[in-house]
Amino acid sequence: MSEDIKMLTDIESLSGSLAQRVYQSLREAILAMVYPPGSVLKKNVICEQLGVSRSPVAEAIARLAAEGLVDVIPQSATRVSCFSMEEIREASFLREALECAAVETVAMQRSDEQLAKLTRNVRLQEMLVEDRDYAEFYKADEEFHGLIMEFTGFPGVSSVAATVSLQLKRVRMLLLPEEGRPAETIKEHRAILDAIRDQDPAAAQAAMKAHLRMLIPRLLPLEKEHAEYFRSR
Amino acid sequence: MSEDIKMLTDIESLSGSLAQRVYQSLREAILAMVYPPGSVLKKNVICEQLGVSRSPVAEAIARLAAEGLVDVIPQSATRVSCFSMEEIREASFLREALECAAVETVAMQRSDEQLAKLTRNVRLQEMLVEDRDYAEFYKADEEFHGLIMEFTGFPGVSSVAATVSLQLKRVRMLLLPEEGRPAETIKEHRAILDAIRDQDPAAAQAAMKAHLRMLIPRLLPLEKEHAEYFRSR
DNA sequence: AGTCGTCAACTAACATGTTAGTTGGCATCT
DNA sequence: AGATGCCAACTAACATGTTAGTTGACGACT
Numbered sequence: 001m002s003e004d005i006k007m008l009t010d011i012e013s014l015s016g017s018l019a020q021r022v023y024q025s026l027r028e029a030i031l032a033m034v035y036p037p038g039s040v041l042k043k044n045v046i047c048e049q050l051g052v053s054r055s056p057v058a059e060a061i062a063r064l065a066a067e068g069l070v071d072v073i074p075q076s077a078t079r080v081s082c083f084s085m086e087e088i089r090e091a092s093f094l095r096e097a098l099e100c101a102a103v104e105t106v107a108m109q110r111s112d113e114q115l116a117k118l119t120r121n122v123r124l125q126e127m128l129v130e131d132r133d134y135a136e137f138y139k140a141d142e143e144f145h146g147l148i149m150e151f152t153g154f155p156g157v158s159s160v161a162a163t164v165s166l167q168l169k170r171v172r173m174l175l176l177p178e179e180g181r182p183a184e185t186i187k188e189h190r191a192i193l194d195a196i197r198d199q200d201p202a203a204a205q206a207a208m209k210a211h212l213r214m215l216i217p218r219l220l221p222l223e224k225e226h227a228e229y230f231r232s233r
Numbered sequence: 234m235s236e237d238i239k240m241l242t243d244i245e246s247l248s249g250s251l252a253q254r255v256y257q258s259l260r261e262a263i264l265a266m267v268y269p270p271g272s273v274l275k276k277n278v279i280c281e282q283l284g285v286s287r288s289p290v291a292e293a294i295a296r297l298a299a300e301g302l303v304d305v306i307p308q309s310a311t312r313v314s315c316f317s318m319e320e321i322r323e324a325s326f327l328r329e330a331l332e333c334a335a336v337e338t339v340a341m342q343r344s345d346e347q348l349a350k351l352t353r354n355v356r357l358q359e360m361l362v363e364d365r366d367y368a369e370f371y372k373a374d375e376e377f378h379g380l381i382m383e384f385t386g387f388p389g390v391s392s393v394a395a396t397v398s399l400q401l402k403r404v405r406m407l408l409l410p411e412e413g414r415p416a417e418t419i420k421e422h423r424a425i426l427d428a429i430r431d432q433d434p435a436a437a438q439a440a441m442k443a444h445l446r447m448l449i450p451r452l453l454p455l456e457k458e459h460a461e462y463f464r465s466r
Numbered sequence: 467a468g469t470c471g472t473c474a475a476c477t478a479a480c481a482t483g484t485t486a487g488t489t490g491g492c493a494t495c496t
Numbered sequence: 497a498g499a500t501g502c503c504a505a506c507t508a509a510c511a512t513g514t515t516a517g518t519t520g521a522c523g524a525c526t
Contacts, residue, residue, distance in 0.1 A: 164393060
């Protein structure tokens with residue numbers, strides 16, 4: 001008997017309302033491919049696995065559906081949404097729009113302290129790659145982008161970008177860190193950083209655009225390598 | 234006795250799940266200032282007004298909260314969110330980022346048919362202003378922006394923009410159409426259209442940016458004129 | 467054998483009952 | 497009179513019971 005134990009992070013370790021915790025737990029599981037694209041989510045199973053009733057999971061699933069992570073088939077089932085190259089392109093477009101606007105703004109109005117934080121972050125990235133600690137590098141990478149958006153002064157930019165980039169974040173899990181790519185990534189980050197240092201908005205935007213556009217080409221092969229995760233049409 | 238009859242659009246006239254219809258009804262009421270900012274939403278009242286139980290309204294309110302239209306105070310109350318100039322600036326930033334990216338893309342890759350549709354729309358705007366039909370003009374204005382985003386080929390751009398612009402849409406209701414402004418608006422739309430016709434992405438983006446930045450200055454006086462709708466801090 | 471209609475089992479969606487946390491008012495104490 | 501603690505009423509949040517729509521499998525009919 002394959003007991004098929006899908007591991008959900010225990011909601012005890014999270015804060016906020018029950019529904020909020022269930023949402024975080026499910027979201028994490030989906031992003032980590034614990035529930036692969038196409039797999040069905042059963043409310044009852046989740047209820048007893050987390051030890052809660054159907055109300056909070058219903059709310060959590062509603063939020064996930066609103067964000068496009070799951071597809072709810074009315075009166076029938078709810079399954080983790082499959083990838084589609086179109087959605088990925090769209091998410092990429094949205095992300096580019098937001099992050100380019102952010103970096104343009106930051107390049108214009110940055111403070112010295114903000115520049116220092118970004119510089120420190122890039123140095124950290126370099127150290128982590130030297131140490132081959134790719135997991136931590138990934139986190140530092142995300143933090144770099146997060147810092148830039150935070151420095152616009154608009155806290156919502158970061159969260160909106162995170163929401164529209166969810167699909168990207170998920171599909172990115174399929175990419176193993178190719179040897180050499182982190183070094184390239186850091187170079188691109190440095191180019192962005194330099195433009196921010198020089199307070200050159202146009203250069204910053206161009207550097208960010210070039211950086212973000214590196215992703216799609218690396219994603220393209222996945223459609224055939226992992227066809228099972230992609231929507232058939 | 235002030236019976237305080239808040240009119241909600243009847244959910245019978247809408248389609249989709251019950252929760253979806255309740256959401257649309259509430260959303261419309263909030264945007265139309267039927268529920269002014271700061272007013273409290275009572276689940277029981279809404280339930281009996283719409284003739285539904287608490288489940289669908291709970292889901293609807295959860296969505297409204299996620300979009301920032303209402304603030305839920307845990308275990309206590311849920312009230313329509315007040316305006317804050319910071320949030321308005323943020324929404325404006327996000328909208329600018331998305332619409333500028335969209336118009337840039339469309340200027341690069343437009344089809345002749347798309348150009349024709351946009352041209353027709355601007356002509357319609359001109360006719361409507363001549364006829365002083367400002368309500369229809371408002372709709373045509375929104376359609377103009379919607380068309381541009383639609384023409385990117387990414388259907389989600391329009392809906393994401395609509396979501397992040399919700400606060401803008403609501404606060405805009407306080408603006409009476411000043412005499413002369415529609416004519417200016419059309420000039421700006423024409424400038425955008427011309428750049429799209431000429432397939433000049435940079436000009437298109439610049440024209441869009443100039444156009445969108447007309448809004449904030451007109452909104453600034455509202456913070457004192459309608460202080461009751463704004464968050465005190 | 468293949469197709470179509472029927473039906474039982476399962477699911478999301480909805481309704482309703484229950485719990486627990488917050489709030490405002492009143493009485494009490496200083 | 498003013499501050500403080502207590503209590504009742506109200507609310508969102510959670511749990512659970514009920515409904516209705518979908519699906520897939522089985523059997524009857526061609």
